[in-house]
Amino acid sequence: MSTDELLVERDGPVQRVVFNRPDRHNAMTWAMYEGLYEACERADADPEIKVLVLRGAGDRAFVAGTDIGQFAEFRSGADGVAYEERIERIVDRLERVRVPTVAVVRGHCVGGGLAIAAACDLRIATHGSKFGVPIARTLGNCLSMNTYSLLVHHLGPARVLDLLLRARMYSGDEAHAAGFVAEVCDDDRLDETAEEVVSRLLGHAPLSMWAAKEAVRRLRRAALPDGDDIVAAVFGSDDFHGAVQAFLGKERPTWTGR
Numbered sequence: 001m002s003t004d005e006l007l008v009e010r011d012g013p014v015q016r017v018v019f020n021r022p023d024r025h026n027a028m029t030w031a032m033y034e035g036l037y038e039a040c041e042r043a044d045a046d047p048e049i050k051v052l053v054l055r056g057a058g059d060r061a062f063v064a065g066t067d068i069g070q071f072a073e074f075r076s077g078a079d080g081v082a083y084e085e086r087i088e089r090i091v092d093r094l095e096r097v098r099v100p101t102v103a104v105v106r107g108h109c110v111g112g113g114l115a116i117a118a119a120c121d122l123r124i125a126t127h128g129s130k131f132g133v134p135i136a137r138t139l140g141n142c143l144s145m146n147t148y149s150l151l152v153h154h155l156g157p158a159r160v161l162d163l164l165l166r167a168r169m170y171s172g173d174e175a176h177a178a179g180f181v182a183e184v185c186d187d188d189r190l191d192e193t194a195e196e197v198v199s200r201l202l203g204h205a206p207l208s209m210w211a212a213k214e215a216v217r218r219l220r221r222a223a224l225p226d227g228d229d230i231v232a233a234v235f236g237s238d239d240f241h242g243a244v245q246a247f248l249g250k251e252r253p254t255w256t257g258r
Contacts (some may be wrong), residue, residue, distance in 0.1 A: 022058030065111025080235020082142035145227030
């Protein structure tokens with residue numbers, strides 16, 4: 001299952017997934033997204049796996065979103081809807097994993113990376129980690145209704161609007177104060193802190209933990225509305241297509257509202 005860009009290994013009762021594109025801040029390719037889906041399938045298929053741990057390679061990022069180059073192929077709002085449906089399939093599968101899932105964050109956890117971390121049950125981060133979705137100043141795109149729901153579920157509407165409208169980035173300390181991060185620590189204690197959390201989970205009743213996470217998931221999704229019209233309007237806009245080209249050309253986008 002492991003590839004050069006996504007490493008998956010069994011470590012006793014723990015399955016570990018590493019996003020392995022450190023030179024690109026672990027930005028996600030389609031193959032990496034599909035590999036994450038398969039890792040979730042594998043975790044549920046193996047009764048010996050008790051915890052699933054996700055982290056990024058290197059010191060700069062957990063996951064810095066989707067690789068922007070893949071957006072260059074988009075031609076219409078329908079492409080955006082298809083993309084968000086594809087991402088929702090992966091995020092939903094991660095959220096439905098039966099065993100506890102832990103995101104171990106160092107560096108940037110941005111865009112699609114934030115959605116992946118939000119779909120996990122617990123997040124461990126360093127003080128200097130950065131969490132956000134700065135698309136209002138970068139690509140001019142939007143999120144799926146499911147991702148908006150995940151963020152509001154964890155942070156509340158006021159914080160989510162603050163993050164998105166001002167394109168803010170929360171530090172690890174701010175994310176911890178907001179309740180998004182379960183444990184925050186110094187860089188040199190990240191591995192130790194993560195293993196302490198994993199060890200504690202391994203000693204708890206599997207069915208009790210599954211019931212808790214599944215109940216919370218169902219409560220979140222119970223009133224999830226459709227948002228394809230929002231996604232189509234934004235991904236089909238001149239602003240989005242222009243911003244993608246500007247990003248790839250390392251230029252500033254010009255916003256027109258169209």
